[in-house]
Structures are given as structure tokens and as C-alpha cells.
Amino acid sequence: MRSWGGKLIVGLLGMLIGGPIGLAIGVLIGHFLDRGVERVQSFNPFRPYRPGEREEVQEALFSAVFSIMGHLAKADGRVSEQEIGQAEAIMSRMQLNDEQRRRAQEAFRQGKDDDFPLDRTVAEFRQRIRRRRHLVVVFLELLLQTALADGELHAEEERILFRVAAGLGVPESQFRQILNMVLAQARFGGAGAAGAGGAAGPSRPSLGEAYQVLGVSEKASDQEVKKAYRRLMSEHHPDKLAARGVPEEMIRVSTEKTAEISKAYDMIKEARGMR
Numbered sequence: 001m002r003s004w005g006g007k008l009i010v011g012l013l014g015m016l017i018g019g020p021i022g023l024a025i026g027v028l029i030g031h032f033l034d035r036g037v038e039r040v041q042s043f044n045p046f047r048p049y050r051p052g053e054r055e056e057v058q059e060a061l062f063s064a065v066f067s068i069m070g071h072l073a074k075a076d077g078r079v080s081e082q083e084i085g086q087a088e089a090i091m092s093r094m095q096l097n098d099e100q101r102r103r104a105q106e107a108f109r110q111g112k113d114d115d116f117p118l119d120r121t122v123a124e125f126r127q128r129i130r131r132r133r134h135l136v137v138v139f140l141e142l143l144l145q146t147a148l149a150d151g152e153l154h155a156e157e158e159r160i161l162f163r164v165a166a167g168l169g170v171p172e173s174q175f176r177q178i179l180n181m182v183l184a185q186a187r188f189g190g191a192g193a194a195g196a197g198g199a200a201g202p203s204r205p206s207l208g209e210a211y212q213v214l215g216v217s218e219k220a221s222d223q224e225v226k227k228a229y230r231r232l233m234s235e236h237h238p239d240k241l242a243a244r245g246v247p248e249e250m251i252r253v254s255t256e257k258t259a260e261i262s263k264a265y266d267m268i269k270e271a272r273g274m275r
Contacts (some may be wrong), residue, residue: 058156060128064121065139066104068164069146070111071118075156079112086149090142093256104187118160122167128133136168137178144182153183159238177215184212188260205264213264222274229265233258 066087073083091104110116129135143164147157165175186206211218214228234240236258241251268274 057129059131060137061139062100062104063107064125065142066107067116068106068118068143068160071116072111072143072147072157072160073108074112075160076154080149082149083146086146091146096178103271118163119167122164126168134241136170137235138187138241139168140165140170140175140178141182144179146185148183148186153179159228173226180212181215184209184264185257185260188213188263205267207267210267210271213260222272224274225265225268225274232261236261238246 023246069087069090070079073079087104087108090177091101094100096104125139140161143161147153147161153161161179162175163173166172170178184205187209208218211220214225214232216225216228220228243249
């Protein structure tokens with residue numbers, strides 16, 4: 001339903017001030033005000049769901065994630081055991097039931113088809129979520145985890161991911177920042193993973209990577225660092241993700257990132273002597 005309050009109110013004010021001409025001018029001004037309100041509402045990540053809309057959004061997110069995972073796994077011409085294992089690991093971390101796992105596996109297989117309609121799938125997903133930015137971020141983060149299953153991002157995988165991001169309306173610069181953050185978070189997720197027997201684990205992530213986890217420059221002020229940390233922790237809070245329509249199964253994976261975010265923040269605080 002289109003807004004009409006601006007036309008009515010400003011139009012009446014115009015009529016009181018300038019008669020019929022003022023009415024016409026007021027209605028025109030009110031029209032542009034209403035259009036502005038509609039644009040703001042359409043981009044509002046907290047916009048309430050219509051009855052049944054939440055379930056539709058969750059189904060669209062679930063289907064699109066696993067089908068594009070399959071497409072990414074096939075990007076280099078073959079699906080590796082690592083890529084299959086990563087998809088299965090995400091299913092396990094989501095604690096999917098038997099029916100959900102069957103649907104996820106079927107979507108993954110569809111994504112591997114040579115004629116998989118990537119652009120159409122992305123466009124349908126974008127239309128379904130109605131510009132809810134936080135769903136887009138969760139979506140891209142899950143896809144990046146799959147692409148990085150073997151420890152590196154291959155050129156064809158990167159090309160597909162940038163194509164998906166563009167299809168979702170995410171500028172290249174913003175997606176690159178998300179990519180750098182996920183790469184750095186993966187490093188922090190593997191930090192300190194030495195076995196009990198004393199085997200050497202991954203090297204300690206660098207301070208530069210810690211800043212990438214938070215998405216801030218090393219030249220950022222202490223206040224900017226704190227603000228970025230609080231924003232990221234808030235964005236990955238289970239209650240807020242649920243309110244924004246993220247399925248419970250995907251919330252389990254997304255909130256795991258808080259550990260990497262905390263590790264990075266602690267490293268920066270120690271280096272800066274922050275309290």
C-alpha cells in the first residue's frame with residue numbers, strides 16, 4: 001500500500017495558505033515526501049514481517065544458500081571432498097533434522113548442475129528478502145565459508161561470489177570488506193588449535209588481521225575500534241538475528257563468529273593498552 005499521508009497533510013496546509021494553487025503545490029510536495037518514506041521503509045532491516053512472510057524468507061534463505069554452495073563447489077570443474085565436507089559440516093553445525101538435511105543436500109545437488117540458474121536464483125532471493133541488509137550479510141558469510149573450505153579462494157569462486165554480491169545490490173568495495181573480514185575471522189577461528197600432544201598449530205594471526213576482523217583501519221581511534229566491536233557483536237546476537245528473520249539453524253553458525261571477533265578485539269586492546 002502506498003503512503004498518502006504526506007499528500008493529505010501538506011495539501012491541506014497549502015490550500016489554507018494559498019487556496020487552490022497552494023493545494024496543488026502542497027499535494028505535489030506531499031507526493032515526494034511519501035515516496036521518500038516508502039524508500040526508507042523498504043531499506044529498513046527492522047521492518048515487521050507480514051503474516052507468513054518470515055517463513056517464506058527463511059525458506060528462500062535456506063534454499064539459496066545450499067544451492068549456491070553446490071555451485072561454488074563445482075566452480076573449478078570438480079567437487080572436492082573438502083567442499084562436500086564443509087557443506088556437511090555447516091549442516092551439522094546448524095543441527096538440521098533429517099528432512100532439513102535432505103532438502104539441503106538436494107539444493108546442493110541442484111547447484112552443481114551445469115545449467116544452474118545462478119542469476120535467477122540470486123534475483124529471486126533478493127526479491128524475497130526485500131533489502132534486509134543483515135540477511136544479505138549472513139548469506140554472503142555462509143557462502144564465503146564454503147568457498148574457503150580448502151583454505152584458499154580460487155579465481156572462479158571469487159568471480160561467482162562477486163557476481164552474487166552484485167546481484168544482491170552489494171557494492172564491490174563493501175563486499176571486498178566483508179571478504180577480508182571473513183578471511184581474517186577464519187584465521188582467528190583456527191588460532192591456537194595445537195593438539196594436546198604438542199603438535200604445532202596454525203601461526204598466531206597478525207595484528208593487521210585483527211583490525212580486518214573488526215573492519216577498521218589500524219589508524220582508527222580507540223573509540224572507533226570499540227564502536228566497530230560493539231556493532232559486530234550486536235549484529236551476531238542470536239535474539240537480533242532471529243528478529244530479522246534469520247532461521248534458527250543459521251543463527252547457530254552465525255553466532256560462532258563472536259568468538260573470533262572477541263579474540264581480535266582482545267589482541268587490539270592488548271596492543272593499544274586499552275581498557
